[in-house]
Amino acid sequence: MDLFEQIEGQPRNLLPHDGVVNYYGAIMSPGLADIYYQNLLNTIAWKHDQAVIFGKTVTTKRKVAWYADHPYSYTYSKVTKHALPWTAALLELRELIQEKSGEEYNSCLLNLYHDGNEGMAWHSDAEKDLKRDGAIASVSFGAERKFSLKHKTSDENVSQILQHGSLLVMKGTTQTNWLHSIPKTKTVYSPRVNLTFRYIVDQ
Template identity: 55%
Template sequence: MDLFNQRKQTNFLPYDGEVLYYPNILSLEDARAFYQNLLSGIAWQQDVVKIFGKQFITARKVAWYGDDACAYTYSHQTKIALPWTPELLSLKNKVEEITNEHYNACLLNLYHSGDEGMGWHSDNEKSIVPQSAIASLSFGAARKFVFKHKESKESVSLLLEDASLLVMKGRTQEQWLHALPKTKKVKDLRINLTFRKMIL
């Protein structure tokens, strides 16, 4: 019996979407083991993004894994998925059990400190199944995560802690932007896995 699915989760968004937060989905020991494995066992690369026609190499590192070498295009760059590692498959199965959803790919981000973040955006690329759930699993340093409604500009923030899971569902990507603000207060690494359902 899945205790997580027995809990009644609170929607963090006031309207136009659904965001659920599950703290501590892994034991401290398991979270540390996965963190070390992800740090050393993932094929991390610096990301290349295009802003106003100019290319920039980010300090943040990324990796893209998934089923059947599925592709993901964002910021005018296309990534071909690497095959799942045993550890990533284990985490995917855990996340699918908690969320009652299916995912076929995962975008991983490595933030070396609070000096690295992510600006306002929505995960609404055409290669993602519309209104499908996106599950964000965090390891390492706790970081503030912020949502902003595209029309009303109302904002909602929460702290993403080590071994926590954030699930974005329904109209969230259509109606809300989200960001990981930079901060001088955080000096430690954070690894984030966003499990997605891509159109194959």
């Protein structure tokens, strides 16, 4: 990362206003990132995601999983999921991310994109179960993908390529004012595993 992008050792804010998105770049060696990537591909209880759209349940090609301190129920896209107990690798990663970001997380939603044909449409993570204006830490393994942000009123756009073993943290009023997405692409042929560490308000 360019030294001019950092202030007092912290990565610069990617957003021009109305929120904070810090991209740390790769936070571990490529070899360690490879180890976590293979571990997550093979040990996570992956399931196809579901969403209710216009009253109809749609199953996605993309797979998801959810882990947390407690068996929280978490509802998004009108579908409720129940958290599984942490794996050893996820606990290690949570400790690392908490140290890097200075934030606390009690759950993790994981996404598995098999290739560039799978993505995520524009959305904001503003579910009522989440801590308001709380930090969401996104950790990426595998294929590099573009992460895009769009302001909800001005339509300003910001993009960042997410590297293997990298960390991006969204916080403050980002979810209130910005949408984000993972655009589909025809140039990516390998999987990407994404972990989004979050803080669920006690239920």
